[in-house]
Amino acid sequence: MKVFWIPAEEPEGMRAALYALAFLAGAGESEFSHAHPADILWRRLNALDFFWLLIIDNVDDPAVLGGSRRRITEGTEWIRPPETSNGAIIISSRNGRPERWAPWIKMRHIAPLDPEAGALILLDLAPSAGSHTHARDLARLLDGLPLALELAGRYLAAVSSSPFPIRGSATTFAEYMETYSERIERLGMDESRSHEPEEDRRVLSLTWEISLDLLNEQGHDLARPLLRLFSCCAPSPFPYQAILRPEVLSASPLFPDPTPERLAGALRALAGLSLITLDFVPRADDLWAAKINMHQLVRTMTRINAKRSGSLANYLTVLIQLLETASQDLEADNAGDWPKWAAIAPHCTAVLELVVADGIDPASDDLRLAMQTAQRVAWYRYMSGQYNQSVIDHEQAWNLAVRSWGRGSIEALETAGNLGRAMRENGDASGAEEFFRSTLAIAHESVGDEHPVSLTIRLSLARTVRETGRFSEAEAELRALLSIARRVLGGRHADTLMIVLNLAVCLRAQGRFEEGIRYYEEALAGWREDHSEDDLNTLDIRFEIAQSKHSIGLVDEAVGELRGIVEIAARVYGDEHPNTLTIRHGLAMSLKTLGETQAAIEELRQVLEGQRAQLGADHPLYLSTRRALEELTQ
Structure with missing residues (x-):
């Protein structure tokens, strides 16, 4: 049987390892341009003609395995029930709550090792530390906990192999039991509560505190x-x-x-x-x-x-x-x-x-x-496009800022502004708008309407209004805000240029393409003064200009520009960054207009898979791409 072991302590590392496993199972590079990596992985695993076992270790948070419990249950995420009798999957976890796991996952409690098995581990690690009987007694004292057994065995091995033994250090299983029992008495542990979680943890704590004492005596006081x-x-x-x-x-x-x-x-x-x-x-x-x-x-x-x-x-x-x-x-x-x-x-x-x-x-x-x-x-x-995690991180920081310095503090207001932006990009525009309005009311009271943090929040609110399709309302707010920003911040300030950009987007959305292009060009010229050609906002402005050219009939020119932007975005930020995928969606629409329907369909399919992986199947951008693809393939 072939065993594949994947550690899950670090989610990004786990996904990279699963991606690599797909290649190990026979996937080719070209397959990943047409489907989600998880689909490729399981297609390849299910096709293997030998027995295999996939072990995903230390999954204490089931959320790392997929976007939602529903999708794990449906078998559309990184872990799925094997469709072949040749394969099996084991997930180790300290989370024993059935409601956190999919119904197809059978839960099995792993009991501690019995004294005989524990003795074998101790004798394997420290063969000269005493008899089998004493090893069995020590294993019983340590409640058969594998980690405690390993720590005790390695301690005894280290003492026995030291060229300068420390006087008084336990060198045998029997002496280790004496040292351990002395510590139990000092801590007042209750041996009758064996195998209760708290007691197990204290058993483990004693084993490594004994080990740390040894290291300190050996001169490793750090x-x-x-x-x-x-x-x-x-x-x-x-x-x-x-x-x-x-x-x-x-x-x-x-x-x-x-x-x-x-x-x-x-x-x-x-x-x-x-x-x-x-x-x-x-x-x-x-x-x-x-x-x-x-x-x-x-x-x-x-x-x-x-x-x-x-x-x-x-x-x-x-x-x-x-x-x-x-x-x-x-x-x-x-x-x-x-x-x-x-x-x-x-x-x-x-x-x-x-x-x-x-x-x-x-x-x-x-x-x-x-x-x-x-x-x-x-x-x-x-x-980097990890919007859901960004919401979690910003919310944690914002709550602590509010608790420590108050909701009207600069720390809380700045964090709130970024939290609202992350909420919007994560697909919650209505929630973001409500949050921006309540934060703006507090900023009005605490720092005033023309403070830079207030202007930044107003810009984010106006963009959110614009993204919900209320273009005339957003335009009015942006024009008023632009007048203040030019006076307070200056015409070349980053926030001022972003106001100009959002105003241009509003104009294009209302069919005022020529006027919009003038604002786009103003934003691009100002932004290029302090930012490189591969900056995300530089690419975003260039993308918007290309979209405008498409709208006024310069479709060939727009396609050429979009191909160049896609090349930079994919090289610098990656194929699955949300901005890269948005640009590719725009390229597909231009290809459609030119009559290159098959190329547009292929582009949209790849965008759809990328958005599902990065944003989730409920995100507005994913739903928009899916509708566009359905229209092209009907």
Whole structure:
């Protein structure tokens, strides 16, 4: 049997691995231009002529497997019931709620290992640590928890192989049981509650605290603080070489003398006892490629231990400073930085989750720093077309800003403006409009109508009105806003130019093409002064001009322009970025006008699959493309 193992801690990495599996199962590059990658994957898996097993590991949030429970149930997402007797799928998860899973998924509770099986694991890891009987007794004491057994076995193996044994360290199964029992008595644990979740976690906590004591005695005094720092992070791979800056760590008394050599030794020691896993990379020039992974139970209990000791807020402060330093040179609108943003983003938002969920109250300056970094993450998600996640991230930041500084604060108003934009792009125009209006009313009271943040919110509201088809209403608002913006911000300010662009769109939508083109050209000339040709807004303005040319009969010219814009958008932002797909939709409509019906149909089919994957089957852009395709194929 062929086994395919896919880790799911990091959603983007999981999807990339499944995409790669499709190729491994025999898919060709050309197949992906006609269908969604998930369809290709399962078509290929179901066609395999040998027995196979797909394991998707650590799926604690079923949402990472698809856009909705309904689509997972229907078998139209990344996981589906195999249609062949040759294949099977196993999903491991700590989420045992049946309502979160599709009905075709059969749930099986995995019990702890029995003492005999546990003894075999211990003897395999530490064969010289004692008899089979003592190994069985230790396995029973550890409740048969696989992680606890591994930690204990690796501890004993490390002690027995040390060229300079630490006096007093447990070296046998029997001695380990004595050390463990002493800690149970100090903590007052109730052995009668064996296998209850809380008791299981405390069992595990004791095993790695014993291991951390050993590392500290061996001179790895940075091991425990590093583990506690990692416990504040998200359950996603942690790019440690890019984030662990000695100059930042050295400012905290938690990390004495954090030289690269001492940090490397502590990380190797933690990995040697299986408290973390290190993913090394051969290329030393890519600091973002080397990752640390940490078991979720180790993360949870280490965080609890840090909180009990009263030091969790201090570790959180260090992490905030590390993340800000690592991300300060990254740009949210630079597609070249997006892979780095993808690596650091979960940890930046995890900081805010920790502040809210655990009631941690960092110093005001640190909280502002965390907020700024999380807002940049949310904006990266917006710029890269991850609108749903951008809504989630912006909403989290906005709620915290409101709680910390009030809804009328600049922090809350700026975040609210971006949250509304993400809501609109995610397909909720009516909700976005209502949110913009309520936010604008608060901005009116707190900062005034001509403050830059108020003008930005008014622009976003006017665009939302325009996108709902109320063009004359939007035009009136944009003209009034343009007059204020030119006076307050200046004619070449980015917001002023965006007002000009949206006014041009309103004019084109009302059939006033020549007038609209003049405004488009003004916006493009101003935007090009400070932005490159592959900037998203530059491409957007060029796309709108091409659409206008189509409308006045210059269809050949429009097609040539659209092909050039598509080439840049696909190369810089990717084939499935929402803006790329919108441009391709426009190209298909121009091809239709030229009579190239088959080419238009093929283009729309690819756009439709891309929009389904990126935006979902309920998004207005997807529905618009589907209607256009249906009209062409009738």
